[in-house]
Amino acid sequence: MTSFNWNSALVKKYNINGPRYTSYPTALALEDTFDTARVKTALMGSNEALSLYIHLPFCHQLCYYCGCNKVITRHQHKADRYLDALELEMRSYAPLTAHRNIANLHLGGGTPTFLTEAQLTRLIAMLKVELNFEPASADEVSIEIDPRSCSLEKLAHLRKLGFNRVSYGVQDFNEHVQIAINRVQSEMLVRDLVNESKALGFTSINLDLVYGLPHQNSENFALSLNKVIELDPDRISLFSYAHLPQRFAAQRKIPDHTLPQGEEKQALLLQGIEALTAAGYQFIGMDHFAKADDELAKAQREGRMQRNFQGYTTHGSDSLLGLGVSSISQVNGVIWQHAKDLPEYYHFIEQAELPVIKGVSLCRDDQLRAALIAQTICHFEVNFADFAQIWGIDFHQYFADSIPLLESYQADGLIVMNSDSLQVTDEGRLWVRVICSAFDAYLNPDQQQYSKVI
Ligand code: SF4
Numbered sequence: 001m002t003s004f005n006w007n008s009a010l011v012k013k014y015n016i017n018g019p020r021y022t023s024y025p026t027a028l029a030l031e032d033t034f035d036t037a038r039v040k041t042a043l044m045g046s047n048e049a050l051s052l053y054i055h056l057p058f059c060h061q062l063c064y065y066c067g068c069n070k071v072i073t074r075h076q077h078k079a080d081r082y083l084d085a086l087e088l089e090m091r092s093y094a095p096l097t098a099h100r101n102i103a104n105l106h107l108g109g110g111t112p113t114f115l116t117e118a119q120l121t122r123l124i125a126m127l128k129v130e131l132n133f134e135p136a137s138a139d140e141v142s143i144e145i146d147p148r149s150c151s152l153e154k155l156a157h158l159r160k161l162g163f164n165r166v167s168y169g170v171q172d173f174n175e176h177v178q179i180a181i182n183r184v185q186s187e188m189l190v191r192d193l194v195n196e197s198k199a200l201g202f203t204s205i206n207l208d209l210v211y212g213l214p215h216q217n218s219e220n221f222a223l224s225l226n227k228v229i230e231l232d233p234d235r236i237s238l239f240s241y242a243h244l245p246q247r248f249a250a251q252r253k254i255p256d257h258t259l260p261q262g263e264e265k266q267a268l269l270l271q272g273i274e275a276l277t278a279a280g281y282q283f284i285g286m287d288h289f290a291k292a293d294d295e296l297a298k299a300q301r302e303g304r305m306q307r308n309f310q311g312y313t314t315h316g317s318d319s320l321l322g323l324g325v326s327s328i329s330q331v332n333g334v335i336w337q338h339a340k341d342l343p344e345y346y347h348f349i350e351q352a353e354l355p356v357i358k359g360v361s362l363c364r365d366d367q368l369r370a371a372l373i374a375q376t377i378c379h380f381e382v383n384f385a386d387f388a389q390i391w392g393i394d395f396h397q398y399f400a401d402s403i404p405l406l407e408s409y410q411a412d413g414l415i416v417m418n419s420d421s422l423q424v425t426d427e428g429r430l431w432v433r434v435i436c437s438a439f440d441a442y443l444n445p446d447q448q449q450y451s452k453v454i
Pocket of ligand 1: 058059061062063066067068070109110111146
């Protein structure tokens with residue numbers, strides 16, 4: 001079992017705002033002057049199979065902690081209009097993707113299960129017709145589920161449509177916590193859905209937990225962790241609640257004094273890591289845990305794991321096409337983002353244009369640094385000679401500016417480094433975002449746009 005401890009001096013020094021490196025450069029580097037023609041070149045420029053992400057932004061009710069791009073509504077017909085727009089968007093992308101297989105589909109949001117069974121059926125039918133997507137021959141067909149919006153019948157319907165992976169937003173089982181975040185969902189509801197998912201043959205079940213929520217403490221969090229472990233999911237995500245009320249209005253409904261602060265919050269993370277690893281889960285890295293026989297855990301052990309906008313993944317990091325409002329794509333060295341609000345998104349679609357508002361093409365330096373950051377964040381070690389050979393550089397010369405920072409991380413015990421390699425220590429795993437930032441050529445001293453590490 002990996003052992004972790006908090007060193008309070010390190011917490012003070014390194015618990016800073018910083019990127020999560022789901023891409024490099026991060027979304028903040030995307031440029032408004034981006035020419036959409038580059039999207040076409042990127043998609044046409046490779047035959048690699050694509051992963052598809054579709055953003056479905058609607059939710060029935062506002063969770064106060066939420067920082068996602070979502071639209072709260074009770075009007076189901078809004079999803080019909082959105083599906084109309086998605087259909088046209090797929091039609092615009094179709095000539096650019098016809099030569100590529102779609103190996104994976106992920107529905108995120110918002111709440112994808114806001115859609116009725118009929119709307120979900122229509123979405124899959126559109127994907128088949130417009131993009132030649134065939135769920136039966138795809139590797140992964142996955143969906144994020146808000147348990148409150150999914151009946152057992154809808155779950156069975158998803159399975160029939162070809163979904164084989166589910167991810168449930170649990171966040172916390174404690175009722176006091178749930179009331180404070182305006183997301184009350186019973187333990188029985190989650191348990192029934194998880195058990196039914198297993199019975200229906202979903203091959204992977206993930207549960208999301210959040211630490212740092214109002215009224216969480218070590219006693220009630222221990223109970224939530226035990227309940228999650230009892231449900232025996234394949235993967236568990238344990239996210240930090242980022243309280244940014246100046247950015248997200250709904251978070252103003254969470255009074256500061258109800259939040260576990262400082263050491264109390266750090267202790268919750270350690271408690272989570274200890275409980276989950278003791279229960280046999282492999283700590284993949286930043287926020288993610290998986291059973292040892294899970295694909296992700298195997299990919300990490302075999303050096304195949306990657307990172308993309310959805311976090312850790314077994315798929316290529318440079319072949320993700322996002323559809324829908326606010327989605328981000330990365331294909332063949334180009335990153336682009338769609339319009340972030342619905343009126344603007346609809347406006348593009350009505351004009352028969354790709355709804356792209358900004359993007360960036362990665363230069364060779366970006367690609368090289370992206371590869372180094374991905375290697376560090378996914379595998380916690382870098383062999384300098386191997387890396388230098390792949391990229392045709394002298395490692396120490398190329399990263400001469402990064403070396404003093406790396407030496408300070410070494411002095412603080414976050415990494416072990418010699419002239420041949422760098423290895424992230426157990427303690428350093430908690431700060432791997434900070435370690436990666438040594439290779440980031442874009443970092444701005446004012447990083448308030450990013451969340452804190454813990
Ligand atoms: S947390 Fe999820 S379900 Fe809740 S408002 Fe945000 S996107 Fe919707």
